[in-house]
Amino acid sequence: MSTEVNNETEVALDLAEFAAIAEHVLHHMHVNPRAELNILFIDPEPMEELHVRWLDLPGPTDVMSFPMDELRPGTAESETPAGTLGDIVICPQVAARQALEAGHSTAEEMLLLTVHGILHLLGYDHAEPEEKKEMFDLQRTLLLTFLAERGA
Template structure:
């Protein structure tokens, strides 16, 4: 997997950790090893601009996903084709506030948001209760197995 990490904030981000998470999630979802993904960390102002422009919703949000080639998960015998998954945009400041409310670290919240964003790029959604359960259960499993593999 090729994952490009860009941090346009003053918040310290361990790009290698987010690249490792992306590799873990995409491998588990049987995405082609040649797939490309971009993860961008931005401040609340630019995030609010994206939120208003694309979703017509006020204020900054935590994460947004912008799919490109509409890749879908594969399976062991038939991995997804190569291509560009798209972009995930995360706002660390919003994530930090959510982390306090959730009782875990800001880094764990951002790893959760990155996992969530990757699943959106792979076609998962949470608009309906059944979809939400499937997506959030998968998101939890992927994040927990990643953290366990890292000794976190």
């Protein structure tokens, strides 16, 4: 996988960990190994600008996904074509608040947001109850298998 991870914040992050979870998710979703993905960590102010510009919603949000080639999950027999999956933008400061409310670490929250963002890039959504159940069950499974394999 060609995953580029950049941190434009002052928050200390293990960028290799985010590349690893992206690789885990894309492998399990049978995405072509040549697919490109960008993960960017930004501060609340630029996140708020994106949130207002693209969703017309106030305030910073936790994660936003910007699909490019509209790749979809493949199967064990047929992976997706190569292409650009898109960009995921995460705000660590918003993630930290959510992690505190959820009772887990900020790192775990950002790993969850990475999985969530990738699933959005692959066409998953959570607008309807059935979609939400499918997406959230899948993101939980992907995160837990990643953490189990990493010995976390």
